[in-house]
Amino acid sequence: xxxxxxxxxxxxxxxxxxxYAIKNPEEFWKDIANTFEWKTPFDNVLNYNWNDVPSTEWFxxxxxxxxxxxxxxxxxxxxxxxxxxxxxxxxxxxxxxxSYKELLEAVCKFANGLKNQGISKGDRVCIYLPMVPELTIAxxxxxxxxxxxxxxxxxxxxxxxxxxxxxxxxxxxxxxxxAFRGDKTVPLKDIADDALKSCDTIKKCIVLQRTxxxxxxxxxxxxxxxxxxxxxSTNCTPEIMDSEDVLFILYTSGSTGKxxxxxxxxxxxxxxTAYSFMNVFQTAPEDIFWCTADIGWITGHSxxxxxxxxxGATTLHFExxxxxxxxxxxxxxxxxxxVNQFYTAPTAIRALAxxxxxxxxxxxxxSLKTLGSVGEPINEEAWKWYHTHVGKNKLxxxxxxxxxxxGGILISNLSGVTPHKPxxxxxxxxxxxxxxxNDKGVPQMEKQAEGILTVNYPWPSIARTIWQDxxxxxxxxxxxxxxxxxxxxxxxxxxxxxxxxxxRVDDVVIVSGHNLGTAPIENIINEHPEVVESAVVGYPHDxxxxxxxxxxxxxxxxxxxxxxIKEIRQxxxxxxxxxxxPDRIVVVSGLPKTRSGKIMRRILRKLAxxxxxxxxxxxxxxxxxxxxxIKTTLIN
Ligand code: WTA
Numbered sequence: 001x002x003x004x005x006x007x008x009x010x011x012x013x014x015x016x017x018x019x020y021a022i023k024n025p026e027e028f029w030k031d032i033a034n035t036f037e038w039k040t041p042f043d044n045v046l047n048y049n050w051n052d053v054p055s056t057e058w059f060x061x062x063x064x065x066x067x068x069x070x071x072x073x074x075x076x077x078x079x080x081x082x083x084x085x086x087x088x089x090x091x092x093x094x095x096x097x098x099s100y101k102e103l104l105e106a107v108c109k110f111a112n113g114l115k116n117q118g119i120s121k122g123d124r125v126c127i128y129l130p131m132v133p134e135l136t137i138a139x140x141x142x143x144x145x146x147x148x149x150x151x152x153x154x155x156x157x158x159x160x161x162x163x164x165x166x167x168x169x170x171x172x173x174x175x176x177x178x179a180f181r182g183d184k185t186v187p188l189k190d191i192a193d194d195a196l197k198s199c200d201t202i203k204k205c206i207v208l209q210r211t212x213x214x215x216x217x218x219x220x221x222x223x224x225x226x227x228x229x230x231x232x233s234t235n236c237t238p239e240i241m242d243s244e245d246v247l248f249i250l251y252t253s254g255s256t257g258k259x260x261x262x263x264x265x266x267x268x269x270x271x272x273t274a275y276s277f278m279n280v281f282q283t284a285p286e287d288i289f290w291c292t293a294d295i296g297w298i299t300g301h302s303x304x305x306x307x308x309x310x311x312g313a314t315t316l317h318f319e320x321x322x323x324x325x326x327x328x329x330x331x332x333x334x335x336x337x338x339v340n341q342f343y344t345a346p347t348a349i350r351a352l353a354x355x356x357x358x359x360x361x362x363x364x365x366x367s368l369k370t371l372g373s374v375g376e377p378i379n380e381e382a383w384k385w386y387h388t389h390v391g392k393n394k395l396x397x398x399x400x401x402x403x404x405x406x407g408g409i410l411i412s413n414l415s416g417v418t419p420h421k422p423x424x425x426x427x428x429x430x431x432x433x434x435x436x437x438n439d440k441g442v443p444q445m446e447k448q449a450e451g452i453l454t455v456n457y458p459w460p461s462i463a464r465t466i467w468q469d470x471x472x473x474x475x476x477x478x479x480x481x482x483x484x485x486x487x488x489x490x491x492x493x494x495x496x497x498x499x500x501x502x503x504r505v506d507d508v509v510i511v512s513g514h515n516l517g518t519a520p521i522e523n524i525i526n527e528h529p530e531v532v533e534s535a536v537v538g539y540p541h542d543x544x545x546x547x548x549x550x551x552x553x554x555x556x557x558x559x560x561x562x563x564x565i566k567e568i569r570q571x572x573x574x575x576x577x578x579x580x581x582p583d584r585i586v587v588v589s590g591l592p593k594t595r596s597g598k599i600m601r602r603i604l605r606k607l608a609x610x611x612x613x614x615x616x617x618x619x620x621x622x623x624x625x626x627x628x629x630i631k632t633t634l635i636n
């Protein structure tokens with residue numbers, strides 16, 4: 001049987017699969033997993049324990065290499081099929097195509113280079129590259145030889161890069177001289193050099209030539225990508241991996257200062273990303289699938305690289321930004337490449353909707369069959385704009401809810417198969433046992449309900465741990481409601497069982513689709529010598545979904561607050577990256593606190609969104625008078 005046999009074609013088939021998967025989860029996933037190529041079949045479908053120290057193992061004993069499933073398998077059947085279309089930043093520059101055969105050869109070549117460098121199974125390789133084909137090639141080359149890749153988004157600062165290299169203990173860094181982003185260039189190599197000052201595990205830095213700008217160079221550690229692969233063989237025997245061997249680490253923010261290295265393993269991740277890709281997006285063999293994310297995020301890993309390639313699909317990658325050279329770039333690319341599925345984030349949709357619709361209508365978008373959304377709740381206005389102007393009132397929109405931790409989409413309608421509903425992610429995929437609980441962990445059994453979202457049963461692509469911190473993994477995801485996975489999101493459910501995600505219930509704020517822990521930002525602000533204390537919270541923002549506001553207390557009134565605020569913004573930008581800069585920084589003389597000294601963030605959020613009538617009873621605060629003072633500051 002092939003994976004195609006598990007494609008869901010109707011609402012009834014969806015219901016059947018869902019019921020079957022709930023009753024016979026192991027049978028369900030065993031059959032799907034068996035459509036892939038295993039060197040040795042697995043003995044056990046699932047071993048898990050979510051009650052004590054959480055552990056989840058899928059397809060244990062099964063041996064495989066994910067790149068054989070993503071590349072070699074398709075090369076045997078259809079070597080010339082397009083695997084990857086790459087659209088560069090500059091619209092005049094030619095796009096680049098890779099057939100499955102060409103991609104496999106490029107991957108093998110680079111994999112051989114890594115091997116020559118002494119990189120082997122289990123070693124960590126950090127990848128800090130712009131959205132160029134070499135990023136995908138580097139990722140797959142690591143997987144080919146069993147090295148663990150950890151991709152760091154090229155918008156992160158040197159300190160953020162260094163923290164990830166140190167935590168993962170990476171041996172090798174892959175970067176570029178620079179990156180093009182719209183009309184700007186980003187000096188990636190300079191940033192990497194700065195990071196490497198505090199990373200002694202890195203033995204080699206492989207540098208791709210992209211912007212051709214001059215960079216500093218160390219003969220000891222640096223090597224050009226083109227020299228690195230020169231003359232190497234285009235064959236590379238894949239490393240045989242256990243299903244539960246680590247495939248990659250991807251860092252995400254949490255509510256403490258330290259990023260969480262989410263660990264994904266080979267077998268389960270492959271099975272689930274492919275299954276969910278096929279069913280959510282409903283791609284046909286000749287379709288062109290375009291996800292506008294960056295491979296630095298989980299969306300890029302799962303639905304730009306592994307999911308589509310495991311299904312033998314054609315995936316389009318774009319180096320640039322939606323606004324360059326004009327706000328019609330996305331639609332120009334859709335028309336040029338006859339894109340069939342277009343998957344983006346609400347923050348992009350809201351930004352696009354601010355510009356004249358002629359940017360959309362000037363392009364022939366008749367190839368589009370499916371639109372997708374990911375990363376944060378999509379508000380009704382943005383949904384309608386997307387549906388009306390891009391979808392011409394007829395295309396299905398898949399609103400896909402998932403996380404770095406879940407590896408793949410858990411809740412979404414299936415394009416054209418199960419109905420969409422504006423602002424609802426709708427139904428859990430087959431095999432996903434979603435539930436709502438109240439804050440005491442009591443399941444909300446009525447169909448129509450509101451509460452905290454949990455998942456009650458393992459699915460193959462759940463992150464297995466936090467790199468070198470299993471205690472934190474247990475604490476963050478399994479301690480709130482023992483026996484259930486706790487994603488940190490709130491949700492409501494309608495009478496048909498559709499889920500609507502309402503947002504985070506912890507101290508993570510989703511800004512422009514990026515999740516940012518507020519604690520790390522506070523820690524950075526507090527490092528400024530003039531700052532006594534700070535509190536960072538999110539508040540609703542038209543374009544970004546949420547924006548950040550920082551309330552800061554200073555040691556003494558300085559003359560030049562403007563300058564100080566500039567310095568703080570710079571500090572955040574240098575330490576985490578520009579995405580974490582608060583929209584507003586306000587100086588206050590105190591923060592609303594409970595009698596036990598806890599900052600009342602709820603009040604700070606309400607204040608930031610000017611919902612002064614919804615502050616609730618502030619009289620129980622330690623310092624109720626501060627609320628009035630902050631109000632006055634915000635109004636002025
Ligand atoms: C939010 C991105 C509402 C949610 C794949 C989740 C969403 C966090 C949706 C994970 C959606 C993602 N509707 N909220 N369709 N998709 N989120 O790890 O709060 O970058 O917990 O993974 O984004 O973000 P992450």
